[in-house]
Amino acid sequence: MPIDEDIIKELLKTKGAYLYHREGQELEFKEQFNLAGFADYFRDLAAFSNNRGGYLIFGVKNAPRLPNGLSGSALEQFNKIDPEKITGFLLEIFSADIRWEQAVVEIEGKAFGIFKIYEAAVKPVIAKKDEGKDQIIKNGEIYYRYGGRTQKIQYAELENIINKRIEQNNSQWLDLMAKIGKAGPQNAAILDTEKSLIEKDESKILVLDEGLANKIKFIKEGQFSEKEGAVTLKLIGDVVPVDKVEIVKKVKQNLIKDYPLSAMELAAEVKARIPRVSQSDIWQAIKDNKVKDNLDYSAYNFRNKKQEDEYRESGVVPPVTPSIYNHKATDFLVKVLKVNK
Numbered sequence: 007m008p009i010d011e012d013i014i015k016e017l018l019k020t021k022g023a024y025l026y027h028r029e030g031q032e033l034e035f036k037e038q039f040n041l042a043g044f045a046d047y048f049r050d051l052a053a054f055s056n057n058r059g060g061y062l063i064f065g066v067k068n069a070p071r072l073p074n075g076l077s078g079s080a081l082e083q084f085n086k087i088d089p090e091k092i093t094g095f096l097l098e099i100f101s102a103d104i105r106w107e108q109a110v111v112e113i114e115g116k117a118f119g120i121f122k123i124y125e126a127a128v129k130p131v132i133a134k135k136d137e138g139k140d141q142i143i144k145n146g147e148i149y150y151r152y153g154g155r156t157q158k159i160q161y162a163e164l165e166n167i168i169n170k171r172i173e174q175n176n177s178q179w180l181d182l183m184a185k186i187g188k189a190g191p192q193n194a195a196i197l198d199t200e201k202s203l204i205e206k207d208e209s210k211i212l213v214l215d216e217g218l219a220n221k222i223k224f225i226k227e228g229q230f231s232e233k234e235g236a237v238t239l240k241l242i243g244d245v246v247p248v249d250k251v252e253i254v255k256k257v258k259q260n261l262i263k264d265y266p267l268s269a270m271e272l273a274a275e276v277k278a279r280i281p282r283v284s285q286s287d288i289w290q291a292i293k294d295n296k297v298k299d300n301l302d303y304s305a306y307n308f309r310n311k312k313q314e315d316e317y318r319e320s321g322v323v324p325p326v327t328p329s330i331y332n333h334k335a336t337d338f339l340v341k342v343l344k345v346n347k
Contacts, residue, residue, distance in 0.1 A: 014063070014120055017033060033154075035064075035068070048095070049149050051121065055123055056149065057150055059122075061120060064119035073116065105127075106122060106123045107121070108121055190301070264305070272331045313327060
């Protein structure tokens with residue numbers, strides 16, 4: 007999102023001649039901007055990212071805080087910033103993506119340079135190499151925003167970040183397991199975005215969540231992503247759109263492949279192996295042993311999506327919903343009925 011000028015005007019509000027707001031966890035002032043001082047600025051960007059994000063504002067005199075604006079040379083240097091290059095430098099220096107925006111805001115004829123830094127999606131952001139004069143950024147260090155200062159992270163804040171990351175990871179696993187359980191393991195496939203591999207299996211369907219599909223950018227072999235760090239998958243061949251109806255049809259075909267027998271066909275197979283058993287005995291064995299509720303032997307063949315959704319929400323099978331069975335169900339019922347007889 008673009009930088010909101012109203013927020014900047016509020017942050018630079020004065021009480022008399024001096025600034026009303028002080029530096030804090032989400033606000034840092036600098037007097038002028040200098041391209042040579044980028045290592046110092048990078049350190050602040052990482053610190054804001056590891057906390058809640060914030061603003062780095064250039065053009066404010068220190069002690070006392072006066073909103074003087076940028077000098078002509080400082081403004082010229084600020085306008086020369088190449089965001090793509092800076093983002094590239096940040097990716098080289100730090101372990102995770104630092105998201106930021108820049109803008110020049112004019113207030114009462116004075117120009118202020120603004121960096122808006124967003125809270126990191128993946129924490130902690132860790133320095134991967136030494137950088138800057140006197141190694142102001144050091145390999146392996148984590149920077150954090152405390153009050154009105156940037157410094158190395160302390161134990162309590164680092165422990166909090168680690169615990170949140172563990173909770174986030176656990177939540178993602180639980181969500182994934184819930185989705186697999188809902189779809190059924192027989193209909194699930196895994197996309198490994200790190201290895202860029204999908205196991206080839208004609209009986210599986212890969213369904214991408216719409217949010218994930220919007221984030222992944224496909225690029226043709228021989229082309230390149232203009233935005234460094236963008237999430238991409240190598241594409242060999244063409245992407246062919248698949249109609250939703252075809253996906254539903256394929257799921258149906260897979261279900262029937264896994265459970266090929268109707269109730270009558272199941273009964274016929276059982277009677278072929280135990281000729282003297284009656285059909286009513288077979289139905290009773292299915293009921294007594296809850297075969298219909300066991301995915302090892304049976305699945306409900308819903309007539310439409312609405313029926314399936316109602317069942318998943320209520321747990322109640324809609325009336326006249328047929329069940330379909332596999333050959334393991336035949337083996338199981340033959341064994342049960344032989345013992346009973």
